[in-house]
Amino acid sequence: xxxAILNPLVQEVLDLIGIFAFALSGALLAVRKRFDVVGIVxxxxxxxxxxxxxxxxxxxxxxxxxxxxxxxxTTPLIASVVVFFWHPRLAxxxxxxxxxDAIGLGVxxxxxxxxxxxxxxxxxxxxxxxxxxxxxxGAIRDVLAGEVPALLHPESExxxxxxxxxxxxxxxxAVTGALTPVTSAFAALLAIxxxxxxxxxxxxxxxxxxxxxx
Amino acid sequence: xxxAILNPLVQEVLDLIGIFAFALSGALLAVRKRFDVVGIVxxxxxxxxxxxxxxxxxxxxxxxxxxxxxxxxTTPLIASVVVFFWHPRLAxxxxxxxxxDAIGLGVxxxxxxxxxxxxxxxxxxxxxxxxxxxxxxGAIRDVLAGEVPALLHPESExxxxxxxxxxxxxxxxAVTGALTPVTSAFAALLAIxxxxxxxxxxxxxxxxxxxxxx
Amino acid sequence: xxxAILNPLVQEVLDLIGIFAFALSGALLAVRKRFDVVGIVxxxxxxxxxxxxxxxxxxxxxxxxxxxxxxxxTTPLIASVVVFFWHPRLAxxxxxxxxxDAIGLGVxxxxxxxxxxxxxxxxxxxxxxxxxxxxxxGAIRDVLAGEVPALLHPESExxxxxxxxxxxxxxxxAVTGALTPVTSAFAALLAIxxxxxxxxxxxxxxxxxxxxxx
Numbered sequence: 001x002x003x004a005i006l007n008p009l010v011q012e013v014l015d016l017i018g019i020f021a022f023a024l025s026g027a028l029l030a031v032r033k034r035f036d037v038v039g040i041v042x043x044x045x046x047x048x049x050x051x052x053x054x055x056x057x058x059x060x061x062x063x064x065x066x067x068x069x070x071x072x073x074t075t076p077l078i079a080s081v082v083v084f085f086w087h088p089r090l091a092x093x094x095x096x097x098x099x100x101d102a103i104g105l106g107v108x109x110x111x112x113x114x115x116x117x118x119x120x121x122x123x124x125x126x127x128x129x130x131x132x133x134x135x136x137x138g139a140i141r142d143v144l145a146g147e148v149p150a151l152l153h154p155e156s157e158x159x160x161x162x163x164x165x166x167x168x169x170x171x172x173x174a175v176t177g178a179l180t181p182v183t184s185a186f187a188a189l190l191a192i193x194x195x196x197x198x199x200x201x202x203x204x205x206x207x208x209x210x211x212x213x214x
Numbered sequence: 215x216x217x218a219i220l221n222p223l224v225q226e227v228l229d230l231i232g233i234f235a236f237a238l239s240g241a242l243l244a245v246r247k248r249f250d251v252v253g254i255v256x257x258x259x260x261x262x263x264x265x266x267x268x269x270x271x272x273x274x275x276x277x278x279x280x281x282x283x284x285x286x287x288t289t290p291l292i293a294s295v296v297v298f299f300w301h302p303r304l305a306x307x308x309x310x311x312x313x314x315d316a317i318g319l320g321v322x323x324x325x326x327x328x329x330x331x332x333x334x335x336x337x338x339x340x341x342x343x344x345x346x347x348x349x350x351x352g353a354i355r356d357v358l359a360g361e362v363p364a365l366l367h368p369e370s371e372x373x374x375x376x377x378x379x380x381x382x383x384x385x386x387x388a389v390t391g392a393l394t395p396v397t398s399a400f401a402a403l404l405a406i407x408x409x410x411x412x413x414x415x416x417x418x419x420x421x422x423x424x425x426x427x428x
Numbered sequence: 429x430x431x432a433i434l435n436p437l438v439q440e441v442l443d444l445i446g447i448f449a450f451a452l453s454g455a456l457l458a459v460r461k462r463f464d465v466v467g468i469v470x471x472x473x474x475x476x477x478x479x480x481x482x483x484x485x486x487x488x489x490x491x492x493x494x495x496x497x498x499x500x501x502t503t504p505l506i507a508s509v510v511v512f513f514w515h516p517r518l519a520x521x522x523x524x525x526x527x528x529d530a531i532g533l534g535v536x537x538x539x540x541x542x543x544x545x546x547x548x549x550x551x552x553x554x555x556x557x558x559x560x561x562x563x564x565x566g567a568i569r570d571v572l573a574g575e576v577p578a579l580l581h582p583e584s585e586x587x588x589x590x591x592x593x594x595x596x597x598x599x600x601x602a603v604t605g606a607l608t609p610v611t612s613a614f615a616a617l618l619a620i621x622x623x624x625x626x627x628x629x630x631x632x633x634x635x636x637x638x639x640x641x642x
Contacts, residue, residue, distance in 0.1 A: 030580070031636045033576075033580075033581070034581065034582070034635060035580045035581050035582070035635075036580070036581060036582040036632065036633035036634060036635050037633045037634050037635070037636070038579055038580065038586070038587075038588045038589065038633045039579070039580030039581055039633075040636065042579070042580060042588070043580070045556075053486070057271055057276075057485055057486070058267070058271070058276070058277055058278060058281055059276070059277055059281075060276040060277060062485075062486070062487070062488040063486055063487055063488060063547075063549060063553070064486060067486055067487075067549060067550070067553040067556070067557070068549075068550065068553070070550060070552055070553075073552060073553065073556065074552070083636065084636045085636075087636055087637075088637065119277075121277060121281060121282075122281070122282065122284060124284055124287060124288070125277070125281040125282070125284075125287065128259075128281070128287065129281070139358070143357060143358065143571060144567070144571065144576070144577060144580065145576065145580075146575075146576040147360075148247075148358070148359065148360040149358060151252055151253070151256070152244070152247075152249045152250070152252065152253030152256060152257070152358065152359075153247070153248065153249050153250060153253055154248070154249070154250040158252070159252075160252045160256070161252065204250065205250035205251045205252045205253075206250060206251050207248060207249075207250050207251070208245045208251070208254065208297065208298045208299075208301055209301075209302065271485055271490075272481070272485070272490070272491055272492060272495055273490070273491055273495075274490040274491060333491075335491060335495060335496075336495070336496065336498060338498055338501060338502070339491070339495040339496070339498075339501065342473075342495070342501065343495070353572070357571060357572065361574075362461075362572070362573065362574040363572060365466055365467070365470070366458070366461075366463045366464070366466065366467030366470060366471070366572065366573075367461070367462065367463050367464060367467055368462070368463070368464040372466070373466075374466045374470070375466065418464065419464035419465045419466045419467075420464060420465050421462060421463075421464050421465070422459050422465070422468065422511065422512045422513075422515055423516065
């Protein structure tokens with residue numbers, strides 16, 4: 001029904017960049033928590049693939065692509081090895097993790113919503129599933145590590161909002177018949193830029209007023 | 215095979231009341247935790263829809279109704295807006311949340327077990343899935359908020375027990391061929407009344423003896 | 429495609445031993461946490477069946493066997509009753525829980541990877557799903573109880589590694605055409621023995637160097 005975001009090879013390369021960045025963030029959190037090598041691999045895999053597995057189960061794309069495309073599955077292993085052996089030298093890399101993570105966020109929210117539309121989901125459901133693809137893995141990572149998911153509380157820059165903008169634009173483009181590889185790439189770029197601006201300028205989501213009084 | 219709990223319109227209205235009440239409880243917990251607006255919406259959606267999504271994935275009703283009936287999906291958004299803007303004036307509403315939540319509990323455990331039976335599940339599995347529909351969303355809400363699910367520990371009044379009574383009665387009625395709209399409405403009422411009595415009189419589930427000695 | 433681990437009856441008996449041991453570990457943790465009887469039953473069920481439900485959802489074996497074979501479902505109930513009424517006398521049993529748990533680990537990782545292969549999964553995915561079957565329930569148990577999953581951190585003896593050895597050997601045997609009831613029983617035994625040796629000699633997984641500096 002709707003078109004792919006870009007040609008399949010470019011799509012796969014972008015996906016793997018996103019997976020690698022998400023896996024790095026999982027593995028680095030595991031090191032910070034002093035988890036062992038098993039914890040590093042588990043958090044890397046779960047962060048990188050959790051959102052997509054949830055989306056695929058919901059839309060009925062079973063088995064999930066994470067278990068059928070071996071590149072999806074092995075990329076987090078590579079990220080784990082990198083972090084395990086070289087993480088003290090990764091100070092310079094860690095500065096780039098948030099950058100790669102933003103790329104993953106953009107690619108995943110767009111690819112996730114397009115896949116949901118391809119499986120016949122309603123545009124509103126596709127928006128939710130695109131965002132869930134992008135933010136789900138990080139939420140599971142945080143729960144496993146014993147932390148409240150960063151996306152829920154206001155100490156973190158907005159994360160779900162750029163994902164919703166990206167998947168929302170995809171749904172709008174699909175409904176209006178304007179979804180092409182170029183426009184969907186633009187939707188991914190929108191999510192990426194908003195996330196990077198949020199990091200740069202400390203944009204946070206608002207709290208309800210007077211929460212403390214409850 | 216088995217009949218619906220009531221006519222479809224009444225069923226949908228009851229479902230949406232339950233979803234709205236569950237979403238309120240999620241959104242209010244998010245405010246108490248000082249989560250931002252994203253956290254409010256996420257907890258509202260997850261609390262209201264989590265149990266049903268789990269049930270639908272298990273019985274193979276894919277995509278889950280939460281992603282196909284847009285009213286299911288947007289109702290928690292409305293609850294989030296209400297809580298975000300007016301929660302300090304909600305002191306009087308919060309007193310009713312537990313009441314609406316009890317209605318949601320009753321409707322969900324009955325509707326969940328009927329749907330499971332309709333998909334050919336064994337009556338014992340239908341009891342478990344009916345209860346899971348009713349209690350699953352709240353459990354995920356608590357885990358995401360960094361708390362031990364209320365239903366597990368004895369500081370909360372019984373919650374799973376009324377759900378099991380409701381879905382258990384549905385299974386019994388189905389096995390004996392006595393499941394009708396009227397009797398299934400009675401099963402929902404049973405769960406609701408037991409829950410409200412538990413709240414009124416502080417009924418709690420027993421602990422195993424001597425747990426501290428372990 | 430591939431053969432069952434043993435004849436179906438032996439398989440079922442071993443499965444139920446594993447389920448009973450896993451359920452005991454969940455119920456005993458619930459008692460230690462001073463959860464009530466609902467918490468005991470929920471943790472017993474989730475620990476015993478969580479990994480298998482995840483595997484079945486991923487490979488499309490819906491409804492999961494945990495909801496279709498009533499013995500799978502009722503065994504954790506029996507374990508809950510045992511723990512609820514007799515846990516203070518279970519001091520001698522608790523010494524055996526880790527032993528039974530190791531048997532469960534071995535049976536589940538092998539049975540899980542064989543089932544994944546039977547559903548046409550890639551051998552690498554089957555390794556992951558076999559291990560997930562064995563370790564998934566315990567991870568959910570720990571998250572629900574408000575603890576970081578034991579398998580992630582180095583205070584626990586290795587748990588995922590023996591599971592990966594067992595499911596890895598199954599995949600190797602399947603690829604080389606050597607998977608028979610006898611060889612798959614040997615794979616289960618390998619996982620069990622490595623786990624028991626890890627407990628006996630305190631084998632732990634390595635940490636990445638310098639984790640504290642992050």
